[in-house]
Amino acid sequence: MIPASLNAFLALSALLFAIGFLGVLLRRNTLVIYMCLELMLVAAMLALVAFSRFNGTVDGDVFVFFILTVAAAEVAVGLAIIVALFRQRPTLQVDRHDALKN
């Protein structure tokens, strides 16, 4: 299978990243913000795989391995933090967690 073209994949990756960024900025639900963060990671992975394929090297794919691992660790710790926050104050809205606000 011959991929479409490198720029098409990069534009798609940029669009996916921008959508994730928009979600992080717009949404108030902590869990949904976290999902949008994962979306941005997937966009970065897509760009890395595309570069790796079009350059004929395997380094980008290896980085995607690392991103997958770090993302799994990040989700585990992040969700534990969200649960701990929920025990402090039983809401998922980010703007209710304003203990550091002046």
Place this chain on the structure above:
Amino acid sequence: MAPFLFNLFACFTIAAAVGVVLNKNAINCAMCLLLCLAGAAGLFIRLDAFLLAFLLLLVYAGAVIALFLFIIMLLDARGRPGPTQRGLHTVAGTAAAAILLAAVVGFVSQSGPDRAVPGPPLAVGASLKLYAQPLFTVYLLPVQVIGFLLLISMLGAIALSRRPPPGS
């Protein structure tokens, strides 16, 4: 045929990603994220990265989404909507995302000629060996570090989710 598959998976992924951002219900967001990951795995297959597509489905769609669903069910934070002064936030967030997108797409389109034809695809059976070779030679130290990171994050998750003793 080949651009058709790319367009199909690209539209599918983008639509699912928009669904993640726009859905009100967190469970629907998680399901849209699942669809988006499936589309991304299809794009990985279009790029001949079969192993990574499989791992993406296994790790993300299998483990991470399940974790999200467990946490959504555990916390069950429906209702109680936040403050509703959203107009300025929406405009500012959309503008920031549009500026980011324009910057990246502008940079990509200026970056010299497009590459349309990649090298010959790797043989499917040789793929795993090709990944293992750099992982155990050039990237051996990062592999070790990431192993420790997983261990530490597991300990951290346990420590964070433990209830404090009632006396303190």
